[in-house]
Amino acid sequence: xxxxxxxxxxxxxxxxxxxxxxxxxxxxxxxxxxxxxxxxxxxxxxxxxxxxxxxxxxxxxxxxxxxxxxxxxxxxxxxxxxxxxxxxxxxxxxxxxxxxxxxxxxxxxxxxxxxxxxxxxxxxxxxxxxxxxxxxxxxxxxxxxxxxxxxxxxxxxxxxxxxxxxxxxxxxxxxxxxxxxxxxxxxxxxxxxxxxxxxxxxxxxxxxxxxxxxxxxxxxxxxxxxxxxxxxxxxxxxxxxxxxxxxxxxxxxxxxxxxxx
Amino acid sequence: xxxxxxxxxxxxxxxxxxxxxxxxxxxxxxxxxxxxxxxxxxxxxxxxxxxxxxxxxxxxxxxxxxxxxxxxxxxxxxxxxxxxxxxxxxxxxxxxxxxxxxxxxxxxxxxxxxxxxxxxxxxxxxxxxxxxxxxxxxxxxxxxxxxxxxxxxxxxxxxxxxxxxxxxxxxxxxxxxxxxxxxxxxxxxxxxxxxxxxxxxxxxxxxxxxxxxxxxxxxxxxxxxxxxxxxxxxxxxxxxxxxxxxxxxxxxxxxxxxxxxxxxxxxxxxxxxxxxxxxxxxxxxxxxxxxxxxxxxxxxxxxxxxxxxxxxxxxxxxxxxxxxxxxxxxxxxxxxxxxxxxxxxxxxxxxxxxxxxx
Numbered sequence: 001x002x003x004x005x006x007x008x009x010x011x012x013x014x015x016x017x018x019x020x021x022x023x024x025x026x027x028x029x030x031x032x033x034x035x036x037x038x039x040x041x042x043x044x045x046x047x048x049x050x051x052x053x054x055x056x057x058x059x060x061x062x063x064x065x066x067x068x069x070x071x072x073x074x075x076x077x078x079x080x081x082x083x084x085x086x087x088x089x090x091x092x093x094x095x096x097x098x099x100x101x102x103x104x105x106x107x108x109x110x111x112x113x114x115x116x117x118x119x120x121x122x123x124x125x126x127x128x129x130x131x132x133x134x135x136x137x138x139x140x141x142x143x144x145x146x147x148x149x150x151x152x153x154x155x156x157x158x159x160x161x162x163x164x165x166x167x168x169x170x171x172x173x174x175x176x177x178x179x180x181x182x183x184x185x186x187x188x189x190x191x192x193x194x195x196x197x198x199x200x201x202x203x204x205x206x207x208x209x210x211x212x213x214x215x216x217x218x219x220x221x222x223x224x225x226x227x228x229x230x231x232x233x234x235x236x237x238x239x240x241x242x243x244x245x246x247x248x249x250x251x252x253x254x255x256x257x258x259x260x261x
Numbered sequence: 262x263x264x265x266x267x268x269x270x271x272x273x274x275x276x277x278x279x280x281x282x283x284x285x286x287x288x289x290x291x292x293x294x295x296x297x298x299x300x301x302x303x304x305x306x307x308x309x310x311x312x313x314x315x316x317x318x319x320x321x322x323x324x325x326x327x328x329x330x331x332x333x334x335x336x337x338x339x340x341x342x343x344x345x346x347x348x349x350x351x352x353x354x355x356x357x358x359x360x361x362x363x364x365x366x367x368x369x370x371x372x373x374x375x376x377x378x379x380x381x382x383x384x385x386x387x388x389x390x391x392x393x394x395x396x397x398x399x400x401x402x403x404x405x406x407x408x409x410x411x412x413x414x415x416x417x418x419x420x421x422x423x424x425x426x427x428x429x430x431x432x433x434x435x436x437x438x439x440x441x442x443x444x445x446x447x448x449x450x451x452x453x454x455x456x457x458x459x460x461x462x463x464x465x466x467x468x469x470x471x472x473x474x475x476x477x478x479x480x481x482x483x484x485x486x487x488x489x490x491x492x493x494x495x496x497x498x499x500x501x502x503x504x505x506x507x508x509x510x511x512x513x514x515x516x517x518x519x520x521x522x523x524x525x526x527x528x529x530x531x532x533x534x535x536x537x538x539x540x541x542x543x544x545x546x547x548x549x550x551x552x553x554x555x556x557x558x559x560x561x562x563x564x565x566x567x568x569x570x571x572x573x574x575x576x577x578x579x580x581x582x583x584x585x586x587x588x589x590x591x592x593x594x595x596x597x598x599x600x601x602x603x604x605x606x607x608x609x610x611x612x613x614x615x616x617x618x619x
Contacts, residue, residue: 005319007316007317007319008316008317010316011313011316011317014313015302015305015313018304018305018309019302019304019305022304023304087299087300087303088296088298088299088300088301089300089301089302090300091266091296091298091300092296092300092301092314092317092361093317094266095266095289095292095294096289096314096317096318097286097289097290097317097318097319098317
């Protein structure tokens, strides 16, 4: 087993950043998608619903929509190992005298960084739309949310890498999007709070790791979460997100190091 | 396997004095590898691809800077270094890959089909690069190729692998010397007459070998070879491990359809009598001494048997003939994409009017 090399992690991360920076169409379309959700649902549906528990609907939705950007961005980043394999670049990394663990850690850090940048852009967009009340507490919360974003996204990049190392066909990405990412997003409590949902849906939501991610963001940005988890909801959410992160990074690393080129 | 990507099923090998099993890291540091399929990141520039590679191999900033400049000059890509790789032509990508393979100053450079699918001009220029590397930088180059003329031009020693077994390892000149005499190709007006003419020619003691080249085998005119260009200071002991490399390769399931195809090809032709592949659709290749003097005799024999000859052609044996002679079969493909293989397999089966399977 070769040692983990800092420079190898760094160079893989650097590549992710460069590619992200250059794929502006991807960045713009994903930010625009989230913006439409906020503008159309947040303002449209908000006018009809009003809000939940004293929080207006736009503010309620904002952390969830940021979460959506994080979820899709990070899983996509992880799954892109399929493209690396398909287009051969993976071989270049495999034949180098560095461990696969370093490569995958770089990949996970890179994916988490780019998805978090995406999340920060959305945070700003939502702020401009008036989703948050500016205050000292909010500014502190916004910084805390960046930490939360990194934690959430690295777990989902790990999940993406695990999937990308197992699947050989990038057409399966469509299936992944329909059957994994969209349900995860919609069950994350982005549109409605868990306490208004029927029991069966509540169970499903509690099984969704993204639910805790959104809950954590909501605590950071709005200072409150769902009543169902109680006043320590943020701690529970943080715990679940951290556990999910550890499991997924471990699983992704394991499956990646075993994957055929 | 020598690149440590695959583990040998048994035995081991040393590359540049490092054992591939116990010192894979040292092996990886001493080799450069240019894969058959492109392995560049097309979203990055040429320079960034090289920089990425340099960092992966742990070169510091100054060394990287210096060597990137050096290898770019070597492959004459300096002026395009800051363009995205997706704007490069096939030959430029290949050159960039060779440059990358050299960046960490490997002792041994593996080139897998370095000129596959390139135009003759680019191929020639890559050949020149390879020769310069070998002569000026004293890099040992191990390359695999389907082109026998490439092997002939570049290599000091040629190793032919057939169905995972090493068939022969020798210099190109020695290999060609094995086939003494000339090759005479006969194109018959009526392909069916081949069976009439062959027994007659076989009886002549000046005919060493006869080969029937059937249609459909021509575009399969590729061979699997591995060549070595040894240099003084580094050694590769591969005699023991090479058979396993290819038996391992061949075991890969994706190659199975091709093998089926090869077997079906084999069935039509006499295994022991193969040694030449030419461009005619159905012809007889003869290997004989002083071919020029024998041509009138061949024509006479054909005449007597009532076989009409369309054309007669004489040439010196090439490495193609050597390959066919030592493998005992028609030249065949071993590589290519799966889809390509299946497609070709189908075409060939259809061409022969046989039902398509699989």
